[in-house]
Amino acid sequence: MQKEYNCKEWVFNLESYFRPLNKLTKLEKKLIDLSYGNILDIGSNTGYYIPYLMDKGTTTGIEISSKINNIARKKGIYNCITGDIFTYKFNNKFDTITLIGNDITLSGTLHRLKKLLKKFSALLNKNGQVLLIIRNIQTLKYWHVVYTPHYNGHF
Numbered sequence: 001m002q003k004e005y006n007c008k009e010w011v012f013n014l015e016s017y018f019r020p021l022n023k024l025t026k027l028e029k030k031l032i033d034l035s036y037g038n039i040l041d042i043g044s045n046t047g048y049y050i051p052y053l054m055d056k057g058t059t060t061g062i063e064i065s066s067k068i069n070n071i072a073r074k075k076g077i078y079n080c081i082t083g084d085i086f087t088y089k090f091n092n093k094f095d096t097i098t099l100i101g102n103d104i105t106l107s108g109t110l111h112r113l114k115k116l117l118k119k120f121s122a123l124l125n126k127n128g129q130v131l132l133i134i135r136n137i138q139t140l141k142y143w144h145v146v147y148t149p150h151y152n153g154h155f
Contacts, residue, residue, distance in 0.1 A: 021052060028049075028100055031100050031133065032049065032056065034096075034129070035098060035131060036057050037058070038058050038095050039053050039097075040094040040096070040097045041060070041061040041100065042061075042062055042097060042106070043064075043099060043102030043106055044072065045063060046068060046071045047063075047069075047071075047080050050072070050079065051077070059079060060079050060094075062081045062082075062085055063081070069081075086112070086119060093128070094124060095128050095129070096131060099132035100131070100133060
């Protein structure tokens with residue numbers, strides 16, 4: 001399946017989103033184990049992590065792609081919102097925000113990273129936590145580097 005990411009089309013292999021629990025990496029399992037309370041999974045994709053997170057608390061996913069979110073619904077996962085994390089208005093706050101299947105590059109730019117971090121802060125309850133995995137540092141090269149006058153091409 002193709003997915004647009006940062007204005008680029010990517011071939012998106014869905015196979016990794018249909019693994020049983022025993023096929024998760026140690027890091028994925030650790031982030032799920034650390035999750036608690038009211039949980040928001042940002043970039044929930046096919047809803048893959050939602051059943052595991054539901055064992056840890058009330059879980060909501062948000063995915064910008066309606067095509068990907070429809071796959072979640074076909075799997076019987078209905079607590080995934082189709083929306084943009086930057087603009088969606090949530091009615092509640094969260095104890096845990098996860099980005100297990102994504103990383104902070106979903107912000108698109110360094111400038112929007114600051115906006116994303118502020119959004120996390122606004123969405124979290126007091127003493128809430130953000131859990132994420134940076135899977136591929138190479139995705140950082142696709143960021144549009146703006147508002148960084150001293151950027152030298154490396155992070």
